[in-house]
Amino acid sequence: MKSRWSDKKLRAFVDRYAPKYGEALAIRAYSSQLLGSDPELVLHGGGNTSVKEPFENILKESIPAVHVKGSGWDMATTGPEGFVPLDLGKLLSLERLDSLDDTAMFGQFALAKLLPVSFNPSIEALAHAWIGKKYVDHTHANAILTLTNRVDGVSVVQEALGEDVVVRPYLHPGFALSKDLSEAVKDHPRARGVVLLKHGLFTFADDPKISYETHIELVDRAETYIRKKSSRTFFDLSTASSPPPFVSDLIPFVRGLLAEKTDTPDRPYRPVVLSLIRDQELLKIISHPEARKFVGGPVLTADFLIRTKPWIAFVEDPDVKNLDRLKEQIRETVQAFIGRYTDYHERGIRRTGRSHPMFNPAPRILALPGLGVFCSGPTLKEARITADLARVTLKVKSRIAAMNGTYKGIDEDELFEMEYWAPQLAKLSKKRGALAGKIAVVTGAAGAIGSAICRRLLEEGCCVAGTDLPGERLEALREELSAEFGDHYGSGHGCHRRGERAKGV
Numbered sequence: 001m002k003s004r005w006s007d008k009k010l011r012a013f014v015d016r017y018a019p020k021y022g023e024a025l026a027i028r029a030y031s032s033q034l035l036g037s038d039p040e041l042v043l044h045g046g047g048n049t050s051v052k053e054p055f056e057n058i059l060k061e062s063i064p065a066v067h068v069k070g071s072g073w074d075m076a077t078t079g080p081e082g083f084v085p086l087d088l089g090k091l092l093s094l095e096r097l098d099s100l101d102d103t104a105m106f107g108q109f110a111l112a113k114l115l116p117v118s119f120n121p122s123i124e125a126l127a128h129a130w131i132g133k134k135y136v137d138h139t140h141a142n143a144i145l146t147l148t149n150r151v152d153g154v155s156v157v158q159e160a161l162g163e164d165v166v167v168r169p170y171l172h173p174g175f176a177l178s179k180d181l182s183e184a185v186k187d188h189p190r191a192r193g194v195v196l197l198k199h200g201l202f203t204f205a206d207d208p209k210i211s212y213e214t215h216i217e218l219v220d221r222a223e224t225y226i227r228k229k230s231s232r233t234f235f236d237l238s239t240a241s242s243p244p245p246f247v248s249d250l251i252p253f254v255r256g257l258l259a260e261k262t263d264t265p266d267r268p269y270r271p272v273v274l275s276l277i278r279d280q281e282l283l284k285i286i287s288h289p290e291a292r293k294f295v296g297g298p299v300l301t302a303d304f305l306i307r308t309k310p311w312i313a314f315v316e317d318p319d320v321k322n323l324d325r326l327k328e329q330i331r332e333t334v335q336a337f338i339g340r341y342t343d344y345h346e347r348g349i350r351r352t353g354r355s356h357p358m359f360n361p362a363p364r365i366l367a368l369p370g371l372g373v374f375c376s377g378p379t380l381k382e383a384r385i386t387a388d389l390a391r392v393t394l395k396v397k398s399r400i401a402a403m404n405g406t407y408k409g410i411d412e413d414e415l416f417e418m419e420y421w422a423p424q425l426a427k428l429s430k431k432r433g434a435l436a437g438k439i440a441v442v443t444g445a446a447g448a449i450g451s452a453i454c455r456r457l458l459e460e461g462c463c464v465a466g467t468d469l470p471g472e473r474l475e476a477l478r479e480e481l482s483a484e485f486g487d488h489y490g491s492g493h494g495c496h497r498r499g500e501r502a503k504g505v
Helices: 008-023 025-038 088-096 102-112 125-130 143-147 154-161 175-187 208-229 247-258 280-285 291-295 302-308 323-352 380-402 414-419 422-428 448-459 472-486
Strands: 048-052 065-069 081-088 135-139 165-168 195-196 201-207 273-277 364-369 373-375 439-443 463-468
Touching: 008 025, 025 048, 025 065, 025 135, 025 143, 025 208, 048 125, 048 273, 065 088, 065 125, 081 088, 081 102, 081 125, 088 102, 088 125, 088 165, 088 175, 102 422, 125 135, 135 208, 135 247, 143 154, 143 195, 143 201, 143 208, 143 273, 143 380, 154 165, 154 195, 165 175, 175 195, 195 208, 201 208, 247 273, 247 373, 273 380, 280 291, 280 373, 280 380, 302 380, 302 414, 323 364, 364 380, 373 380, 380 472, 439 448, 448 463, 448 472, 463 472
Parallel strands: 165 195, 439 463
Antiparallel strands: 048 065, 048 135, 065 081, 135 201, 195 201, 273 373, 364 373
16 A cells, blocks of 8 residues: 655645635545545445644634544545544543443534534544544555454564554444543553554544545555465465356345335335445355355444445355355355344344334345345445445455454444444435335436436436437436436446437336
């Protein structure tokens, strides 16, 4: 991994944002996007950053403040508007406490806000406030998770990254984690970074470039260590062949199995959308003779949990030559997962006393050796996010196996705490249309009536594939609807019309 810092591009950010937000926040937005735009560091809203910079209120008074990335904002794209200014003095005073529950913590965040913004700061806002450096960077880098998510994670991290990095145990995000992290930094004043097991990496400095490039350097050290320790012959045992032609026949069957049951008589099922991964690298991973050993085990990090569920469903020895038998194997795997998840939820309810209803107990990720990885979500966008997280999860677990390591994820107690934790659930609270999970094919889409139908379906959350004769009108419609609705309007199967091949958009 190499630094992508560019003084020229930084200047462009300063020129664009400094007049309204100030130079420090303009620089913060630039280095945050550098981190967030690298999928080896950050995926789909994960990670967070901050900068300590005085805030000028309406009375022109200067208040010491920490500006923390808002929860759910994507580091790859957010500008200064995605940061929440918080009264630094109020947050520093909380460090004197021995404990603080989540409700009280978020109440203090609300009291510390210096602008009436509608979103919350990152869950780790206290850690950002209590680390005594101007710039703080935090990611869930894949290479770091490859080192931490194993039974010997502490010794491996220390061997790979050196003595100038502090290693801390996994703790539930919030006050306890922030307190532990702050004390670790104070106890090791020369530390250049802190690794949290099964969580990620923190770096910090008064100079934004130093904090960013330290982050890149430590991740590069981890990547180099992984390459040196990995067996080059591990995947030679497996050959990934092209999936059989009936994979497309499985898609509606799998969608039906993963659909969520409801209590509504006129709509007994809430459908899901699938994103299917079938590239050679992932096929080779899930088709490895020992895949069952390393694919199993909990999710990589709690930040993935709300998208992926605690585990991946894995179909052992699928009969890829017999469609009927394969369907029965998939059904048995999904039913076993549902039973396991139901038991997990019941244990969590008894242990915590919470009354949160159980989410759809069906798997979000279903791996079929030789065929692919089926990833589901209530919308196409969310299914694709799940697919991205599934890809990272499988790669990290396979790298640990290739290093002859033993995977160790988050304990069940913590999994349940995070999956049913209100601040995490808030990230999924966006209202979906009445047709979310439905898929429609519209023929004659480029015409006036067809395009109006496409638009109305999209407005209700439906996934739409529009087909018509190829030409400028269809291309114009594709560009218009894709720009407005993004992932919900995409490539569809072509069809024959008036003797010509229609084009899907």
